[in-house]
Amino acid sequence: MQLRDYILRRLMVLPVLIIGVSIVVFTLTRVGGSPIGIYLSHEMTPDEVAEIEARFNLDKPVWVQYLYWIRGIAMGDFGWSGVAAAPVADVFPLKLAATMELALASGLVALLLGIALGTYAGARRNRLPDHVTRIVAVSGASLPQFWFGILLLIIFWAQIGIAPIGRSDATIFASIAHPTGLYTVDAILAGSPAAFWDAIWHLVLPSVTLGYGATAIIARMMRSALVEELQQDYVDAARAKGLAERIVLKRHARRNALVPTVTVIGLTFGFLLQGTITVEIIFRWPGLGRWMADSVLRGDQATLMTYVLFTSVLFLVVNLIVDLVYANLDRRVTLGK
Amino acid sequence: MTTLGWRSGLQAWIAALTLALAAPLAATAEVNNPGLLVHAADDEPTTLDPAQVEPGEGGETVILQVYDRLLDVGPASPDLIPSLAAVVPSLENGGISGDGMTYTFKLREGVTFHDGTAFTADDVKFSWDRAMTMDLPEGNAGALSDVVASTEAVDDMTFRATLSEPSASFLNSTVVAMVASIVSQDAVEANGGVEAGVPNAFMAGNMVGTGPYKFVAWNRNENIQLEVNDDYWGENAKLDVRIEIGGDPDVRVLGLRAGEFDTIETDPSFIADLEGADGVTIFTGGLLLEPLHIGFNLNIPEGALPSEDTIPVDFFHDPRIRQAFNHAFDYEAFLNGPLAGYGAFNPHYTPIGIFGHDQNAPVYSSQNYAEAERLFREAGVWDEGFSVSVITEEGNLFALMCLVLKDSIERLNPKFRINVLAVAESVFDDAHAQNPLEYAMWAKNADPAADPNFYMQAYQHPDGEWGVVHGFANGYRDAEKVASLIDQAAVELDPARRATLYSELQAMLYDDPMWLIGAQEGIVMAHRDWLKGFATQPLWPRPSLKFALFDK
Numbered sequence: 001m002q003l004r005d006y007i008l009r010r011l012m013v014l015p016v017l018i019i020g021v022s023i024v025v026f027t028l029t030r031v032g033g034s035p036i037g038i039y040l041s042h043e044m045t046p047d048e049v050a051e052i053e054a055r056f057n058l059d060k061p062v063w064v065q066y067l068y069w070i071r072g073i074a075m076g077d078f079g080w081s082g083v084a085a086a087p088v089a090d091v092f093p094l095k096l097a098a099t100m101e102l103a104l105a106s107g108l109v110a111l112l113l114g115i116a117l118g119t120y121a122g123a124r125r126n127r128l129p130d131h132v133t134r135i136v137a138v139s140g141a142s143l144p145q146f147w148f149g150i151l152l153l154i155i156f157w158a159q160i161g162i163a164p165i166g167r168s169d170a171t172i173f174a175s176i177a178h179p180t181g182l183y184t185v186d187a188i189l190a191g192s193p194a195a196f197w198d199a200i201w202h203l204v205l206p207s208v209t210l211g212y213g214a215t216a217i218i219a220r221m222m223r224s225a226l227v228e229e230l231q232q233d234y235v236d237a238a239r240a241k242g243l244a245e246r247i248v249l250k251r252h253a254r255r256n257a258l259v260p261t262v263t264v265i266g267l268t269f270g271f272l273l274q275g276t277i278t279v280e281i282i283f284r285w286p287g288l289g290r291w292m293a294d295s296v297l298r299g300d301q302a303t304l305m306t307y308v309l310f311t312s313v314l315f316l317v318v319n320l321i322v323d324l325v326y327a328n329l330d331r332r333v334t335l336g337k
Numbered sequence: 338m339t340t341l342g343w344r345s346g347l348q349a350w351i352a353a354l355t356l357a358l359a360a361p362l363a364a365t366a367e368v369n370n371p372g373l374l375v376h377a378a379d380d381e382p383t384t385l386d387p388a389q390v391e392p393g394e395g396g397e398t399v400i401l402q403v404y405d406r407l408l409d410v411g412p413a414s415p416d417l418i419p420s421l422a423a424v425v426p427s428l429e430n431g432g433i434s435g436d437g438m439t440y441t442f443k444l445r446e447g448v449t450f451h452d453g454t455a456f457t458a459d460d461v462k463f464s465w466d467r468a469m470t471m472d473l474p475e476g477n478a479g480a481l482s483d484v485v486a487s488t489e490a491v492d493d494m495t496f497r498a499t500l501s502e503p504s505a506s507f508l509n510s511t512v513v514a515m516v517a518s519i520v521s522q523d524a525v526e527a528n529g530g531v532e533a534g535v536p537n538a539f540m541a542g543n544m545v546g547t548g549p550y551k552f553v554a555w556n557r558n559e560n561i562q563l564e565v566n567d568d569y570w571g572e573n574a575k576l577d578v579r580i581e582i583g584g585d586p587d588v589r590v591l592g593l594r595a596g597e598f599d600t601i602e603t604d605p606s607f608i609a610d611l612e613g614a615d616g617v618t619i620f621t622g623g624l625l626l627e628p629l630h631i632g633f634n635l636n637i638p639e640g641a642l643p644s645e646d647t648i649p650v651d652f653f654h655d656p657r658i659r660q661a662f663n664h665a666f667d668y669e670a671f672l673n674g675p676l677a678g679y680g681a682f683n684p685h686y687t688p689i690g691i692f693g694h695d696q697n698a699p700v701y702s703s704q705n706y707a708e709a710e711r712l713f714r715e716a717g718v719w720d721e722g723f724s725v726s727v728i729t730e731e732g733n734l735f736a737l738m739c740l741v742l743k744d745s746i747e748r749l750n751p752k753f754r755i756n757v758l759a760v761a762e763s764v765f766d767d768a769h770a771q772n773p774l775e776y777a778m779w780a781k782n783a784d785p786a787a788d789p790n791f792y793m794q795a796y797q798h799p800d801g802e803w804g805v806v807h808g809f810a811n812g813y814r815d816a817e818k819v820a821s822l823i824d825q826a827a828v829e830l831d832p833a834r835r836a837t838l839y840s841e842l843q844a845m846l847y848d849d850p851m852w853l854i855g856a857q858e859g860i861v862m863a864h865r866d867w868l869k870g871f872a873t874q875p876l877w878p879r880p881s882l883k884f885a886l887f888d889k
Contacts, residue, residue, distance in 0.1 A: 037763025041391040041475045045802065046772040048474030051534065082763075084557045085383045086542065091557055153588070158595035165588070165597065170560055170579055284584040286559040294558075294583070299763030 003324075010320050021312040022073075025305055026066050034058060035301035038082030056080070069305070079302030083294045088306045091291070097181025098167060099287035102210065102279070103272045105184075105203045109211030110218055110272070111265060115258070117215065118222020122257070123249055125227055133219065140216030145275055149209040149282040156205060163205050166284045172198045206283040210275045214268040221264045225257035232256075368867045368889050369596040374576040376884065377589040377601040381558060381582045386540035387518035388468040389476045392784045393627065397515045397878035399561055402578070402885065403451075404518035404546035407442050407461065407496070408508060412872035412886065415691070415787070417508055421445050421456065421519055421547065422496075426508070428830075437503035437830050440512075444494045448570045450521040451544075451551045458490035463522040465498070467531045477516040484511055503828045505835055506788035509692070513787060515878060521545040549574040549885035558582060563884070574885035593617055593863055599889065600864040600871075602880045604734065605677035611863050618871070620862040624681055626688045626785040626875050629738055630796075631727060631853040633659050634777050636808025641775040645756050647724040648777060654812045656849050661712035663850050664705040667745045671855050675737040679859030685846035686783075686792045688857055690875055692832070693789035693839035699847040701854065706749055713750070722752025727778035728768055731759035735780040738855040742780075772806045782858070787876050789839050793823045797846060807851065814849050865889070 029035075039052050053059040056079075057068045072079060078088035121133035156163035167173075168183060176190035184203070187195035229235065230253050238248045277289035284290075288307070295303040382396030387404060390396040409420040417425045422442040426432020432441050448456035469482045486501040500507060511517060520540070525531065528539035544552035549569045553562040563578040581598065590610045592598040594617060611617050637650040653659055672680050682702035687694045713719045727742065729735040736759040743755035758776075760768075769779055786792060794801045799809040799816040801823075810816045819842070826838040860873055860881060869888045873881040 033764065034767060035763075037761075037765070037767035039475070040763075040766040040770050041394070044474060044770045046770065049770045051474040055534075082383065083381070085381060086557055095558070150587070150591075153591065157597070158591050161595065165592070166581075167559065170554075170556075170562055174554065174562075281585055282588065284559075284581070284588065286556065290583075291558060297761055299761050 007324065010323075014316060014320070017316055018313055019070075021316070022070060022309060023066070025308045025312065026069060029301050029305050029308075030062060032299070032301075035299065038298055038300045039080075073309075078306040081291075081295070081300055081303045083291060083298055083300040083303060088302050092288075092306060092310070094181055095286065095288040095291050098183075098285065099273070099276050099280070099289055101182045101184065102203065102206055102276055102285060102287060103269065105207035106210035106214065106272050106275075107265075107269055109207050110214035110268060113211070113215040114218025114265075115222055115261070117219040118261070119226060119249070119254055119257075121219065122223040122226030122230065125230075130223075133223070137216040137219045137223075140212040140214075141220075143212070145209060145213065145278045146282055148212060149206070149279055152205050152209055153282065164202050165205075167202050167286055169198050169202075206279050206285055209283070210272055210279045213275065214272055217268055217271075218261060218265060222257060222261045225260050226253055229253040229257045369865075370599070371889070372576060374578045374600070374868075374884055374887055374889070375581060375598050376578065376882070377581045377584075377592055377598040378880075379583065379586065379589070379602045382555075382561070383475075384536070384541040385544050385552070385555070386476075386537060387464075387515050387520065388471045388478065389473050389536050389541060390515055391475055392477050392515070392786075393879060398880065398882075399544070399552075399563075399580070400515045400518055401878050401883065402550045402563060403544045403548045403552050404515075404520065405548050406513055406515075406517050406519065407444075408512045410513060410787070410874055410876045412874045412883070415876055417513070419445070421448060421461070437828075438500050440498045440500070440507065441491070442496045442498075444496060445570060446494060448547050449568055450524070450547050451566060452521055452524050454521055454523045456519070456547055457493045458496040459493075460519055460522050461496040462488045462490045463525070464519045465517060467520070467525065468516050470531055470533050471536070472534065473536060477514060480511050480514045480516050503830060504790075505827060505830055506790040510786055510788040510791055513876070519547060550578060572885075575888040576884065578884045590863075593865065596865060598865075599868050599887075600862065600880075600882065603861075603863065605679045605859065605861045606675060608677055608679075608861055608863070616866050618864055618866050618868075620864065620871060620873065621679055621859060623860045623873060623875050623881075624683075624689050625858045625860055625879065625881075626690060626787075627782040627879075628683055628686070628688055628857045629734060629780075629782045629855040631662075631738065631742060631778055631780045631855065632803065632807060633662070633812075633851055633853070634774050634779075634807050635812040635851075636773050636806065637777055638773045638775065641773070642777060643726045643756065643758070645724055645754075646726050646777060647722075651811070652723070652725070652777065655716050656812060656814055657712040657716040658718065659812070659850050659853075660848070661709045661716065662742075662746070663701045663853050664712065665709035665745050665749050666701070666853055666855065667704045667741055668702050668856065669704070670744075671738055671741045674741070675734050676856055676858060677861075679861045680856040681859070683854060683857045684843040685850050685852060685854065686796045687789050687839060687843055688783075688792065691787060691789055693826075693836055695836070695840040695843050698840060698843035701847070701850070704745065709749060719750065720752075722750060722754070724754035724756065725777050726756040726758050727780055728758040728760065728765060728776045729780040730762045730765045734858070735782070739780050741855070742853070773808075774806055780855075785875070785879070790823075790827045793826065793839075793842065797842070797851060798823045803851075809851055812849075812851070815845075819845060819849075 036053055036058050057065055076089055081088045081091060084091045117133050121130045124130050157165050172195050176186055176192050176195045178186045180186055183199040184196060187199050235248060235253055238252050276287055277293050280287045280290035281293060292307055380395035382399060383394055384390050384396050385399055387400050390400060405421045407420060407422040408417045408425060411418050419425055421444060423445050424430060424443055426440050426442060444458055450456060465481055465488050468478045472478045484500050484504045484507055485498050487499045489497045491497050524545035529537045542555060549566055550563040551566045553564050555561045560582055561580040565574045565577055586603055586607060589601040589603060590607050593601045594614050608619060611619055633653040635653050639650055668682060681689055682700050683689045684698040684700045727739050729739050739757040743757050746753045746755050796803055798804045799813060799820050813819050822838050822842050826835050829835040860875060864871055867889045870886045872886055875881050
């Protein structure tokens, strides 16, 4: 099958899959009960409850409610978030951007520290630096995020007072436009060093908290891979040629050790996104994780359905892209079979 | 389901860590954030529109600061003071007609809205009519429409309201309510206008009032920013305001200790984390007007109760059983445990601090197992025992009150069983809004009000809001007399005679309780020492603060 035909076929199937996913998401959410609770006040009379049900079409049969939901989505209306007190469609991009920025910053922390620590330890196998790095790595993997986060807050925010909490200084944040929703990027686009510094400074504690766990995984992987590579014949050959140990390590062994490590790095991004829930609550980070946690606790089904639908569709699209990339990279993969 | 949720565990860990590590925090000599008040709130508003806001909800806090009403209450006493009205209407000054049906308000001159338009009587008429026309189910329009028959702008600076019947609580309950806030007619009409039954999206997220603060921004889940209104008709506020929204309560405590927050909203259970902290003042004084109560349902449909409940549907029809529950509850344990000692016990159903509260009225305030046993035996349930469920929200004082009830009743007789169903807030709200209610008991707090008529109508009258849902007529020893006394007191304009009627009611309702009132929660606030002018007033919406009074 030609690549073009394969893409067309997958694209034609995609809407069917999305509709299937939407039915599953809607049904599973409704198993938990009606979404009406989030819209109710404590002292409402039954007549007032009926009015609210009519406002959100919850007085219709469930299958009609589904059609209203799907029609709303087609028109860009994902419902009203009782938690955010605003349309889900208005708030979702802002929260997503905040969470993505935190996850990317944490990923960067994990990547840089993980590779550096792994290399340092791997090159000094079974010596003191290796043991110290192992302790650091194991700590990162085993410390609860909420504990580590609150520890950093107490020291750097409350006691020393050098690190802020939240996502931004409200005044500086309001001083620039936010076309992308990513504060760091928006600050660069606005040419505002103050906003850029504010964004970075607010990212430090939450991204270190979140990235520390992933740092441990990457560092351990990097160390193991490097130790294995350093035992290979080509490393002996490089040394025999008289290359400096630094060059053997950086240009040869580390480059090859990065191959399995990169696979792990990809997987850790999912771990980072999961971890944003705790970190966002602790650091008052106005992102998707904190919003979702509140939505789960308060039964904000419009928000939850949007989130699950979004991640499901994202998964479908990413899968499609991965299949295409695989096919392109490895000619042994046969499309459509 | 007795678990209080994962948050409790998390909070316990954080509290322990905070205490261990934050103890040496030193007082900051200089003032943090000069010119700015940072208030850490526990709730995100659901709306900023006075016509849509629910009493007791987070939006009322902001509405109080940005909008004015015709009358207000100062921090020092519950007496009414003029706000956008130039004087408080009375029989003496002719503001109230002799028959009590017409209230005429002379308005303050020279007031402008934050959008620069002039304030007139048309704005008052528009604001009140708007709320009554929209009549949103989540809002409090009933506070106006239940009493006001018509409104009139007599001239630019005179507004008149005609009532549907005389009301002793009109000024105290209606005129000062957040739903009666005065909004800019021009701003509303330029942004969606008024439509019956439909919220105004602009007004839900924006504010154009005459108050000491102007609305700047609402960043969802993050903060609300207000700035000083330099053209305010009264004394200008000194500090801009940033309200930090939500987050973990322990982080709020930590932020106060660190001086990052000037005031925080918390509950008494966190005060122990702040006692002795440098630079922090714990303010205690007064009581919230929201008694914590457990309702008895006398209108249970056949077959509706949870399967573990063994009681008959007319279980609470017997006043002896309701009295026995009231006698069995361990009030001291609830007050000294979850409320950390901050609270008091009020009679049914008049909170301490409002007109009509009789200091000599009988009050359930101490556990009396002997009397409880006698009443349960008389009612014929002692030997056989029973199992009954109480539904409540998880992870808060209400759930803890239910656990105290469980402990109290089950210790009295091992054959008695209380099942505490602590559920998510939305699940509770859904169950709580049903009529008939499918649970025998539920726990929550009362809505706050400034006048006893609200409590008596909502929580005691057989034809009132809860009287109908709970079927009070099925259980009162003399339902007609209760209704008659409440109705008489509602229209009695002579304060002495009115107080006597409420005293009689409080005595009657002690013997015939429709609720178990756990306690009236005390006001406990914490703020930085550098904050000057700190004051609270329980008649203001929770957390009972007016930021315009503060300086630092």
